[in-house]
Amino acid sequence: MSVSDLPRTEANVLKGHEGAVLAARFNGDGNYCLSCGKDRTIRLWNPHRGIHIKTYKSHGREVRDVHVTPDNSKLISCGGDRQIFYWDVSTGRVIRKFRGHESEVNAVKFNEYSSVVASAGYDQSLRAWDCRSHSTEPIQIIDSFQDSVMSVCLTKTEIIGGSVDGTVRTFDIRVGRELSDDLGQPVNCISMSNDGNCILASCLDSTLRLLDRSTGELLQEYKGHICKSFKTDCCLTNSDAHVTGGSEDGYIYFWDLVDASVVAKFKAHSLVVTSVSYHPKDDAMITSSVDGIIRVWKK
Numbered sequence: 001m002s003v004s005d006l007p008r009t010e011a012n013v014l015k016g017h018e019g020a021v022l023a024a025r026f027n028g029d030g031n032y033c034l035s036c037g038k039d040r041t042i043r044l045w046n047p048h049r050g051i052h053i054k055t056y057k058s059h060g061r062e063v064r065d066v067h068v069t070p071d072n073s074k075l076i077s078c079g080g081d082r083q084i085f086y087w088d089v090s091t092g093r094v095i096r097k098f099r100g101h102e103s104e105v106n107a108v109k110f111n112e113y114s115s116v117v118a119s120a121g122y123d124q125s126l127r128a129w130d131c132r133s134h135s136t137e138p139i140q141i142i143d144s145f146q147d148s149v150m151s152v153c154l155t156k157t158e159i160i161g162g163s164v165d166g167t168v169r170t171f172d173i174r175v176g177r178e179l180s181d182d183l184g185q186p187v188n189c190i191s192m193s194n195d196g197n198c199i200l201a202s203c204l205d206s207t208l209r210l211l212d213r214s215t216g217e218l219l220q221e222y223k224g225h226i227c228k229s230f231k232t233d234c235c236l237t238n239s240d241a242h243v244t245g246g247s248e249d250g251y252i253y254f255w256d257l258v259d260a261s262v263v264a265k266f267k268a269h270s271l272v273v274t275s276v277s278y279h280p281k282d283d284a285m286i287t288s289s290v291d292g293i294i295r296v297w298k299k
Helices: none
Strands: 009-014 021-026 033-037 041-046 051-057 063-068 074-079 084-088 094-098 105-110 116-121 126-130 140-142 149-154 158-163 167-172 177-182 187-192 198-203 207-212 218-223 234-236 242-246 251-256 262-267 273-278 284-289 294-298
Touching: 021 284, 033 063, 033 074, 033 284, 041 063, 063 105, 074 105, 084 116, 116 149, 116 158, 126 158, 140 158, 158 187, 167 187, 187 234, 198 234, 207 242, 234 273, 242 273, 242 284, 251 273
Parallel strands: 021 063, 021 273, 105 149, 149 187
Antiparallel strands: 009 294, 021 033, 033 041, 041 051, 063 074, 074 084, 084 094, 105 116, 116 126, 126 140, 149 158, 158 167, 167 177, 187 198, 198 207, 207 218, 234 242, 242 251, 251 262, 273 284, 284 294
């Protein structure tokens, strides 16, 4: 993938949130996106046509993260009210509320079968919840972190958490084994490469770090952006050729995966960029910001 294919042209602006947008995510096929924010709502959009489809309201505090199942039928959300909400997408009804975190919940993810949800909490724990059970109790609690858990990724057999304690910890659910990689700097976001071999971690020393999942080896570091006090997303492009991330000064950066050079940067928002989400197939991206706006970018 060449640099000229990177999405840097504004295609649409999605407005509707009141106050900061804390996350914006493409769905599995990239035809829709979901956003959430300080206004306690989740919003469903068609980003390619710039259309707002539906608003989901039930949270009592800010909504920090949202994730939708591959079949687009259910979504999960979390935030300042310490609860995880499991929603029916079409009706907008809350199917279940999972309670157990002792403080704000920072991130949520479905597993690939949409049967289990993992959540990352300010209470220094990762928790797993069974969507098929009527129990609202977690099926697993991982509490070996020493500080707030900010981000979570899932594979078929593992839960991976990134924490302010400076670690990325991988838990193999089948054998109960834990692996810990200490980055020495607070981690505020982790993202997996599309080939599943690497973890990209955003750290609060304004550095993204790429880790080899099998060895824990630090493969590369990406710098130039500002990330010192806000949770700012990072991810790889769908070809894994480039790394992208937001900056506290409103810029979006693209780096070459291999040599870590900044290949593109542009001003996307007037305030802190909270979220970047890359389209699963096309050269398109959505970004969100404390400025209350979601922008859709194409090449």
